[in-house]
Amino acid sequence: MQICRINSLYEWLEKTISKKEINFTDYKEFNDLENIFESTYSSIYKAEWTNNGLTVAHKTVEDVKLEADQIDKLGKLVKELQLWNTHENINKFYGVTKDPKKYRIVLLFAYDGNLRDYLKQNKDFLQWTDKFRIAKEIARGLLFLHGKNIVHRDLHPKNILINKGSASIADFGLVNQIIDASVSFSNDRRSVEFVDPQCFEDNTDNCNVKSDVYSYGVILWEISSCRKPFHKFKPRRAIAIHIYNGIREDPIEGTPREYVELYTQCWDSDPVKRPEISMVLDKLIQIGPKDPSKDAQQPSKGLLEKAILDQGIDCYNYSEFSNYERIAIEEFSSVYKSIWKDREQTxxxxxxxxxxxxxxxxxxxxxxxxxxxLQKVDSHPNIIRFYGVTKDPEEYYNMILYFAEGGNLREYLNQNFTQLQWTEKLRIAKDIAEGLKFLHDNGLSHHDLHPKNILVHEEKMIIAGFGISEQIEETSLSHSITARKQAYIEPQCFLDHLYKRDMKSDIYSFGVILWEISPPFQQFNRHNITIFIFQGRRESPAEDTPQQYQNLYTKCWDANPINRPEINSVIDTLDKLSVIYSHG
Structure with missing residues (x-):
């Protein structure tokens, strides 16, 4: 019997796919491809996986000749990659596809990019609570890999992805690393700042789990500083020589002492002195900021699913929906427009x-x-209709909501402000207030009221934005979460990230919205909104704004919650203003 000799990577992929050892998806299932990264070795594309309603990343791989030992390593790689779908801090691997010329690895797309970019973009908002959380998420992913006897070999911030604020370990270059396992240092593609100094001594790939711990130690420093290590050094060899001679970056002022001690142990020149990643994670949990609200109750596996199934929330099969089109990306969620096939409804x-x-x-x-x-609300004109939930292929629950054709309030004001008269503006304000009254009458506060969470349908304002993220923010509110909407967050939240928001918090947010509705169309436009608000300052009234209207939103956004009116009082004032303007 003749044995078919495999000579190249593509031959190996074809054989592996035919044996169903690796998942293959037809290239035609992907739409809206966008090139987001290009290098000498590969290209990375963002794509929409239509049938699954997922946004994914494609990484192209070149065809190369293979030696026998490399084929063995690739066989192990398949087993490794299949494991990558089982942990939340490891980027999901969906298999491969093939464009007309090249094979592509298919991975989950991370909306917030890589860790380096995320730290750079959010350095002014990240607190130590956020930094410890990110550090622990990476450590958990690394612990999972090491528990499976997998050495990452190339751990650095660009191989750590941030998706909706959560960190996951990735490695778009893993195939290339296996192929190039014996390249010399001068041709090594790895980020030298994160390479174990032991690897500089010879040209062999002698990385082990302690090499990953070294890299992780440097990552801990970058998390503390929000900048690239040795950023003033240009020649890669100069950085390597410094590191090999035992030189490391200095601690950043304000870094907790025990955190510094931990990353110093991790990047010790002697691998024997570096801790195991399990010990690192235990230490991070021990020294990290404590959240008092979580002392009594720890997270429980399957808690959300159990509550949905046990408490009468209507559930529908994900296969009942089709034609997914992503229309919004939020901190803890994405929103898709879809067709409910059985009901023929968008x-x-x-x-x-x-x-x-x-x-x-x-x-x-x-x-x-x-x-x-919300499930009991059949026809309240100012509250989004909620039909139930469905579970997608990623095991996430999706709320099924009425689709509003007119976009959100921010877009509506931007498009129509020149035509809007005060009668229309007061109607808009009254619609929102009536929706808020319904929530408050039912003992609910919104916690996340802002113009993008108010939808427009047939000129009616509909309050939306109901999600589990608002409940999480009530327990642990951080600047990294609120950075994009701090204009609508009451000042108490900036003083105490555990501040419990309530109905008066909604009134504050509504006051800012009332100001935004007033002519001409405007929104907060300050370099540092948080400091501006914290100092007790607010935006000035727009010209020709009625004095009673100014008085109303000024009371609503008062820094002291006690001074803010109840929603019924707000509606009474709006009704009086509406009567005045309806009579010219």
Missing amino acids: VALKCLKVHDNSLNDTIVQGFINKLKV
Whole structure:
């Protein structure tokens, strides 16, 4: 019997696919491809996986000749990659596809990019609570790999992806690393700042789990500084020589002492003195900021799913929906426009991208209570219609919501402000207030009221934005979460990230919205909104704004919650103003 000799990577892929050892997806299933990265070795594309309603990343791989030992390593690679779907801090691997010329690896797309970019973009907002969380997420992913006897070999911030604020370990260059396992240092593609100094001594790939720990130690320093290590050094060899001679970056002022001690142990020149990653994770948990609200209740596996199934929330099969089109990306969710086939109805699917490790009984029950009330709302004109939930292929729950054709309030004001008269503006304000009154009458506060969470349908304002993220933010509010909407967050939240928001918090947010509605169309445009608000300052009234209207939103956004009016009082004032303007 003649044995078919495999000579190249593509031959190996074809054989592996034919044996169904690796998942293959027809290239035609992917749409809206966008090239987001190009290098000498590969290209990375963002793509929409139509049938699954997922946004994915494609990494092209070149065809190369293979030696026998490389084929053995690739066989191990397949087993490794299949494991990568089983942990939330490892980027998901969906298999391969093939364009007309090249094979591509298919991975989950990370909306927030890589860790380096994320730190750079959010350095002014990240608190140590956020930094410890990111550090622990990476450590958990690394612990998972090491528990499977997998050495990463190339751990650095660009191989750590951030998706909806959560860190996951990736390695788009893993195939190339196996092929180039014996390249010399001068041709090594790795980021030298994160390479174990032991690897500089010879030209062999002698990386092990302690090499990963070294790289992780440097990552801990970068998390503390929000900048690239040795950023002033240009020649890669100069950095390598410094590192080999035992020189490391200095601690950043304000870094907790025990955190410095931990990354110093990790990047020790002697691998024997470096701790195991399990010990690193234990130490991070021990020294990290404590969240008092979580002391009593720890996250419980499957808590959200159990609550949905046990408490009468309507569930539908994901196969009932088709024609997915992503229309919004939010911090903890994405929103898709979709067709509900059985009902022949266009709906919105709000994907709740929250893991069990972010949840506890209080968070989940608060969210379920909202869903129960919303599920009973058949026809309130100012509250989004909620039909139930469905579970997507990534095991995330999606809220099934009425689809509003007119976009959100921010877009509506931007497009129509020149035509809007005060009668229309007061109607808009009254619609929102009536929706808020319904929530408050049912014992619910919104917690995330801003113009993008108010939808427009047939000139009616509809309050939306109900998600589990608002419950999480109530438990642990951080600047990294609120950075894009801090204009609508009451000042108390900036003083105390555990501040419990309530109905008066909604009134504050509504006051800012009232100001934004006033002519001409405007929105907060300050370099540092948080400091501006914290100092007790607010935006000035727009010209020709009625004095009673100014008085109303000024009371609503008062820094002291006690001074803010109840929603019924707000509606009374709006009604009086409407009567005045309806009579010219």
